[in-house]
Amino acid sequence: MPDNANRIVSTILEGLPFTVIAAVGGIALTIVLSLAAGLALLSRSRAVRVIARVYVEGLRGTSEVVQLFWLYFALPALVGLQLVPLYAGILVLGLNHGAYGAEIVRGAVRAVPRSQVEGALALSFTPAQRMRRVVLPQAFVEMLPPFGNLFIQLLKSTALLSFIQVTEIVQRGEQLRPTHGADLPFIYVVELLLYLVLALVITAVMRLLERAACRRIGREPVRNRFLGGVG
Amino acid sequence: MSNQSDPPMIRFDNVVKRFGDNTVLDGFTCRMAPGEFVTLIGPSGSGKTTILRLVMTLERVTDGLIEIDGSPLSHMHRGGKLVPADEKHLAGVRTRIGMVFQQFNLFPNMTVLRNITEAPVRVLGLTPAEADERARDLLDLVGLADKADEHPSRLSGGQQQRVAIARALAMRPDVLLLDEVTSALDPELVAGVLGLLGHIADTTDITFLCVTHEMGFARDVSDRVLMFDHGRVIEDAPPERLFTDPREERTREFLQAVVGRT
Ligand SMILES: Nc1ncnc2c1ncn2[C@@H]1O[C@H](COP(=O)(O)OP(=O)(O)O)[C@@H](O)[C@H]1O
Numbered sequence: 288m289p290d291n292a293n294r295i296v297s298t299i300l301e302g303l304p305f306t307v308i309a310a311v312g313g314i315a316l317t318i319v320l321s322l323a324a325g326l327a328l329l330s331r332s333r334a335v336r337v338i339a340r341v342y343v344e345g346l347r348g349t350s351e352v353v354q355l356f357w358l359y360f361a362l363p364a365l366v367g368l369q370l371v372p373l374y375a376g377i378l379v380l381g382l383n384h385g386a387y388g389a390e391i392v393r394g395a396v397r398a399v400p401r402s403q404v405e406g407a408l409a410l411s412f413t414p415a416q417r418m419r420r421v422v423l424p425q426a427f428v429e430m431l432p433p434f435g436n437l438f439i440q441l442l443k444s445t446a447l448l449s450f451i452q453v454t455e456i457v458q459r460g461e462q463l464r465p466t467h468g469a470d471l472p473f474i475y476v477v478e479l480l481l482y483l484v485l486a487l488v489i490t491a492v493m494r495l496l497e498r499a500a501c502r503r504i505g506r507e508p509v510r511n512r513f514l515g516g517v518g
Numbered sequence: 519m520s521n522q523s524d525p526p527m528i529r530f531d532n533v534v535k536r537f538g539d540n541t542v543l544d545g546f547t548c549r550m551a552p553g554e555f556v557t558l559i560g561p562s563g564s565g566k567t568t569i570l571r572l573v574m575t576l577e578r579v580t581d582g583l584i585e586i587d588g589s590p591l592s593h594m595h596r597g598g599k600l601v602p603a604d605e606k607h608l609a610g611v612r613t614r615i616g617m618v619f620q621q622f623n624l625f626p627n628m629t630v631l632r633n634i635t636e637a638p639v640r641v642l643g644l645t646p647a648e649a650d651e652r653a654r655d656l657l658d659l660v661g662l663a664d665k666a667d668e669h670p671s672r673l674s675g676g677q678q679q680r681v682a683i684a685r686a687l688a689m690r691p692d693v694l695l696l697d698e699v700t701s702a703l704d705p706e707l708v709a710g711v712l713g714l715l716g717h718i719a720d721t722t723d724i725t726f727l728c729v730t731h732e733m734g735f736a737r738d739v740s741d742r743v744l745m746f747d748h749g750r751v752i753e754d755a756p757p758e759r760l761f762t763d764p765r766e767e768r769t770r771e772f773l774q775a776v777v778g779r780t
Pocket residue numbers: 537540542560561562563564565566567568569
């Protein structure tokens with residue numbers, strides 16, 4: 288460990304709140320967009336489905352970094368709207384991961400057995416009530432593990448925000464480069480460990496949610512799944 | 519029992535149902551009087567479930583008309599003409615019909631009580647207290663008063679089916695559709711569920727349309743039995759006649775095969 292380890296760690300830690308805010312904000316936006324776009328992909332209206340499909344394919348199929356640059360550098364030039372870097376970052380993280388999340392929501396909703404919908408229909412629930420009261424609560428359980436993976440990917444993507452000068456942990460590390468060139472291995476190990484800790488927090492929270500959700504529908508939770516599975 | 523001059527509770531008028539080029543029902547015509555218990559029997563694939571699903575509006579007719587209590591179910595009046603029903607019309611008539619499924623279809627995300635109260639509250643607009651009282655009375659009726667707060671998954675198949683029956687009754691339907699409701703049950707649980715249904719049939723004026731392979735039950739509770747084959751009714755008679763003296767060769771063969779199996 289280098290002599291100035293304390294100084295390096297404390298400098299990088301100053302970036303932690305930005306990383307956390309970006310991740311939490313991005314996750315919140317991801318959840319909203321995933322639900323909206325996922326349900327839109329299942330809409331009866333063709334127009335709604337097409338719009339959702341364009342969003343999903345458009346954001347999944349293009350580079351996250353370029354999306355970020357576009358929002359942060361091109362938008363001001365086009366319409367004179369300069370976003371705060373952190374907000375631009377949260378927006379891109381949410382938009383991008385929401386596109387993946389939409390497919391998770393769609394898949395989980397479609398995995399709910401048709402017989403459940405028919406049971407609800409035989410009780411005269413409206414289409415909205417069938418979705419809200421019967422299908423989504425059951426689909427929710429299926430969504431949690433893939434959403435856990437998605438949130439961890441989102442967390443790691445917050446490092447991209449260093450490109451637009453958000454002072455999150457990677458940006459803080461880069462600021463140390465000119466003066467601490469010899470300590471680069473240590474700097475990056477600290478950064479990696481911070482991501483790992485945050486990822487473990489996300490995993491733990493998701494597993495708690497999954498347990499509670501399983502219990503609610505009277506199902507045994509899946510146990511011993513190491514770190515929420517791979518993906 | 520079935521007085522032909524009464525307006526029927528259910529009327530099928532030349533109902534045709536096709537899936538692609540598979541014609542499942544080919545001009546099905548039939549009336550069921552209010553309070554009548556009608557059982558459909560016949561070989562697998564003959565279209566019995568399809569009839570129930572048409573009445574529950576889970577399927578749409580290809581041609582023909584279904585009426586409930588004198589008003590069209592499959593169709594609606596618009597500009598003096600009958601046109602295929604839209605979702606809004608179906609939502610209006612559906613509340614008069616209930617269905618119990620072979621696989622129960624209870625909602626695993628709700629307790630037993632909630633399974634029964636949810637639709638009366640959300641669809642019929644009962645207060646939670648009213649729905650709760652109604653549900654507990656029904657749980658009493660089906661012998662599960664102590665299971666109100668359980669998860670459906672903690673119950674036996676027979677108990678789950680009793681809950682499903684209570685859930686359907688909580689909507690106070692005029693018509694109750696039963697599709698092989700004991701086929702998924704362990705043999706020792708069948709008699710209890712059938713006994714319960716017989717009791718409900720005796721003590722309510724609900725019109726029953728029932729598909730079953732339990733011939734003893736069909737004979738005890740039915741007012742009429744329809745023998746189906748290839749989407750057509752080949753025999754329509756009171757149970758005492760149909761089971762003891764079937765007129766059609768196909769009916770005789772079918773009854774022998776079913777009795778031989780059980
Ligand atoms: N959703 C569907 N799509 C295509 N074919 C169907 C569908 N539902 C039923 N069928 C066909 O209709 C016929 C009658 O089925 P069904 O009404 O379930 O018969 P039963 O209940 O008398 O065994 C069968 O040939 C079946 O394959």
